[in-house]
């Protein structure tokens with residue numbers, strides 16, 4: 001989807017009153033916006049003005065008696081997004097001095113992140129957000145033809161704008177910003193979503209894993225088994241405690257921790273296993289839990305990429321002893337900043353994590369252990385509550401997009417993701433493999449298609465882990481994945497046309 005636009009009052013009146021003589025784009029512009037699903041906005045304060053002038057002028061022109069005139073305005077309003085007119089007011093602003101309404105339109109457009117379409121030249125001269133209809137149409141047509149972003153973080157928030165703003169206003173009005181009713185409500189709702197008993201909101205996904213490990217008493221001298229091919233945060237959580245990450249290779253086809261290789265990595269120091277539900281596909285938890293039970297180890301799910309993913313019909317988060325989730329904005333359930341959660345059926349663990357996230361304190365200013373400041377804040381919790389209600393729908397859309405990729409790339413020269421019967425993924429990442437990955441990525445980039453590499457360098461080859469002294473070749477399966485993997489766009493708001501463009505370019509590019 002393209003940028004959203006805010007329509008100046010004159011543009012709307014041109015359309016409603018068919019003012020062909022003064023605006024040759026009177027009809028073309030609104031039709032273009034509707035046809036291309038470009039969100040168009042009106043600031044709240046404009047509605048009364050538009051309605052007043054429209055009725056007055058329609059009566060003067062003898063149009064008001066026609067039922068179509070009223071219908072047109074109702075229809076127009078039903079298609080528009082109404083955005084707020086901010087209460088900010090600066091009498092000395094140059095726009096405010098020239099025309100109060102333009103100034104308010106400018107503020108509304110700034111707040112909603114919109115361009116303004118206007119045919120008021122003086123307004124345009126004072127604002128770099130303003131575009132005359134013709135100039136806007138040519139920019140829009142050009143960008144329509146090019147970009148497929150890897151990740152679209154604007155559209156989901158635009159679609160939910162009014163609900164997110166209501167959550168923001170509720171938090172603002174509550175005057176309570178840390179550890180209050182919103183966090184508590186989100187914790188209940190997210191625990192219920194995961195079908196687990198407890199959820200504790202924390203500062204990030206990394207912190208969620210770190211606090212679980214701490215709460216289980218893992219520290220210096222201990223070892224924790226971790227996939228060799230994960231985002232470095234999984235390893236860092238272990239290192240934060242002073243324990244040592246012990247990497248194990250993944251399965252070739254699922255990219256998830258290979259249960260067959262775990263037992264060989266267990267030593268008397270091993271305390272836990274962290275399977276990562278990488279790319280949104282649940283790791284093979286039954287054999288992992290069985291190994292852990294035989295060896296007296298904790299199983300900590302890294303569910304940062306897998307909100308809502310299922311394993312044997314059950315949602316991740318309640319499959320091991322505890323799970324860490326991330327709400328980093330790009331995740332399937334993302335906040336508008338950092339956030340994370342510990343989810344568990346272990347009541348004692350949940351209780352300890354509650355102290356640890358809050359300076360080690362159960363009662364204010366009474367500190368039982370040396371804790372941390374790692375809390376999900378009220379505002380993020382309020383926003384996450386809104387987004388949680390849409391998670392399943394958006395995961396289902398990712399599934400549809402994945403199905404199309406899987407069907408239409410089946411005979412392309414690429415390795416496609418493999419989904420075992422035991423799992424229903426949520427497609428946080430749709431990763432393909434190709435021996436000439438960099439060339440393929442370049443070819444997609446030339447066609448205006450964004451891709452990412454998850455991840456270019458495995459943790460054991462990062463300078464941050466030089467102390468573990470793993471050289472190149474230590475984890476060949478992992479290293480091959482990192483050389484060949486490429487993630488395609490799979491945001492829930494990717495359009496059919498955009499996806500068709502990715503597929504077409506990939507089919508051609510992967511032949512090489």
Ligand SMILES: Cc1ncc(COP(=O)(O)O)c(C=O)c1O
Nearest residue numbers: 204205206231233234304326328
């Ligand atoms: C697999 C994995 N684990 C942990 C994390 C850490 O989450 P956060 O960024 O919220 O700290 C991430 C985030 O990207 C992740 O992908």
